[in-house]
């Protein structure tokens with residue numbers, strides 16, 4: 281990209297996603313789709329400068345976009361929503377290789393706006409459906425920071441529902457603190473626990489809400505490390521577990537036998553000055569077995585994990 285500023289801006293988004301400055305699967309997908317606009321605006325400038333060749337072919341633009349997609353895909357490996365959102369914008373870009381560049385730029389900007397609108401409307405639907413699960417005087421347990429879960433709780437609060445939240449700090453990046461701060465700032469009573477005290481929190485809970493980073497064809501939900509551990513405990517105390525997520529978290533590649541990669545993050549995130557001969561395993565996520573999940577709250581409605589995949593095949597055809 282010729283415009284150094286925009287190239288920096290695109291690369292900064294990739295870095296911010298990688299180091300969790302931009303956190304949460306939905307926010308990551310939104311930031312990735314928006315970052316394509318930096319590339320398109322560079323090419324618009326080139327086009328307007330060389331307006332003598334206004335019918336230039338977009339092959340350079342198309343290859344820049346494909347490189348950008350690869351960089352964004354690599355920024356966090358367990359994020360099918362990022363991949364699905366970028367594919368929604370770019371999957372048929374080769375079809376327009378004979379278009380004029382400026383026409384393709386217009387088309388892609390429109391496609392980006394459509395993707396952002398689908399995600400935004402989906403977030404609202406998830407909040408509306410999920411907030412109905414919050415009953416008066418409930419204790420809700422949650423882990424990590426899921427904007428989908430937080431938005432459900434904030435909407436329930438705005439409807440005058442009285443409930444409290446018990447949540448875990450979520451080592452090593454402490455995303456649970458983000459949840460606690462956000463909920464408390466809206467007047468929701470929050471009790472915060474270290475991760476290893478989650479059983480004490482769950483014993484008091486009526487409902488367990490978590491987000492998701494990925495859903496596989498088998499209906500497995502991949503979410504922050506600790507989710508399956510806490511789901512096992514919740515099962516023991518017969519606490520219903522609902523996953524709150526946009527349907528674009530489904531990974532269509534898992535239909536063809538691909539395993540969703542589980543991101544392994546740096547040892548230094550856990551113990552910066554660890555002894556040389558100590559190995560640290562810092563998996564960001566783990567799989568939650570579909571049998572432990574009461575339902576998946578999506579913008580399409582609430583489904584058992586396995587039946588969600590069938591619904592997706594008819595509703596999100598661009599993925600298949």
Ligand code: RI2
Pocket residue numbers: 300302303304305306307424425426427428429455490491492493503504524525564
């Ligand atoms: P929303 C987060 O991962 C958590 O695992 C959270 O449950 C999930 O993304 C979904 O978040 P990280 O970015 O899409 O903290 O619901 O590694 O915001």
